[in-house]
Amino acid sequence: MSGDASAALLIDFGSTYTKLRAIDLERAEIIGSGQGPSTVTTDITVGMEAALADLEGRIGGLPDFTYRLATSSAAGGLRMVTVGLVKELTAEAARVAALGAGARLIGTYAYRLTASDIAGIEGHSPDIILLAGGTDGGNDEVIRHNARVLAECGITCPVVVAGNREATDGISARLDSAGKTAVPTENVMPEFNVLNIEPARAAIRRIFIDRIVHAKGIDRAAEMFDEILMPTPEAVMEGARLLADGTGGQNGLGPLLVVDIGGATTDVHSVAAGEPTLEGAIQRGLPEPYVKRTVEGDLGMRHNALSIVEAAGLDTLASEAGLTRDRFRENLAMISGDVERLPETDEERAVDRALARAATLIAVRRHSGRTETVYTVMGPAVAQHGKDLSGVGAVIGTGGALVHGIDPAGILAKACADPNDPESLRPRAPRLYLDREYLLYACGLLGTVEPKAALTLGLAHMHPVAEEEHGNGRSSVAG
């Protein structure tokens, strides 16, 4: 590899692995990938060196990287607690803002924080607390109460104050005088039912870069990269946004949905306006962001395999895998007890396929909007809650169960609309893609400095999933 061509190194400090992608910026192509263990709990540089050595071994010498950018989900990810007033209003807006910043929510609270709520928050010891409550000019009494009890409690993490603006100065001063760090920003819901999450997202990202990265010991490897820009889930979101919207006159894929099935959670991202497409539908509830992320904490291929079964039903899953109930249960016990396990037999692959199909269906159903027929004296009327994704033209799958498992097309088909469930506004006839090289995070990172190259790279590497892959297994075996 010559030193002339400009190249970028994109790093993901994950919870299990340190992953690298080296990109040729002129050709917008992958030069190579490398992987090492995650060593954030001891010394992060060890895993990084191992990953670099792996990359070097594969491509024969490392280029001079113009950019070395990183994301991190190591050390538990960005662990956040959100607090709002009414559960469906400012508490929900705070939750949406935190998820949109790539956080892992470990607690969400509404109304006045009680002594046991505070004990719970202290027990979680979050990285950041997002405190909201009240529209501008609305209720300020509850957020003042919550700020007071947070000021008096034992937590030491920064508190992003994003509630009723009339209370913000007083609250920030109160928190600061108690030795906490208050980061005041704009209200997540300045007016009733108006969502304003970007300022809170930016504040969270700033704290992540300035403080969390250091607190988690990730900056020990600071010599080996230029900057940690954001939590990994946010990079995936930014990658999805770039792929959907395009950049600088270059078209993207248009409105899209990303399904990321992991070992502990299933994440869904949508980049779409989601306005009603049904004639006469009346939109209800809180407006949802154009780029929306949801995390299903009860749907994961290993840590939360049992709760997938709880949500989908043992009979359904067993028959889908072609196994008896008992046999399916034995498989479940095995993978729940050995969360690093990769499937080895056809039976294990069938179990993983059934779990992944169920996780996809449930996660995308929860993410997507719904219609509800209301019978009025004037005849039926349609109310819509959430985003209408029926017109979304592309669904991208990522995560081990999709990339390494059998039948990705059959799994992603579960993200699509179902005539038997017409009220769920899932994509009607999308093209299906796989992010086989795990590039979405890299596109999100690279997009911050070289958006055109990032888009070209992403478009070239989202692999269309063809129907012929829909079958019983490794299609390449037949060929």
Place this chain on the structure above:
Amino acid sequence: MTETLDPSKRQDITLVTGVIGSDTHIVGNRILSMALEEAGYSIVILGALTPADEFIKAAIETAADGIMVSSLYGQGELDCRGFRELCVEAGLDDILLYVGGNLVVGKTPWEVVEKRFLDMGFDRAFPPGTRTPEVVEALDRDFAARARGKRTADS
């Protein structure tokens, strides 16, 4: 002479408006909302098909001073039953509650209908055909009375 609110004070008062229940008749409510806004009140508009609990949640978050419930399709009585109790439950014990529209089906005399809604805990009920200035006037009088510790101008 009854006391009335100084119009410059209207902006300090937040009112929630909406059409309750499975009712899609939005026009009258929209006209009312626009008139209140024009008069200077701060308005939170919930629109059609609004369940009772959404009025209350909006009122909590915005620290509203009053809720204006519209019902046009004849089932208002069913939809509004327990509305004041829901408010009390949510800590909005003294919030001003108005209701208006085609509140019942059939030929029940207005006095009977009005009493029924006042008994439910609404502070005022308005019959079909009410003009918006009448509502603004009632609000001005009631909020002036509230500033002196009374519940409404008539109490």
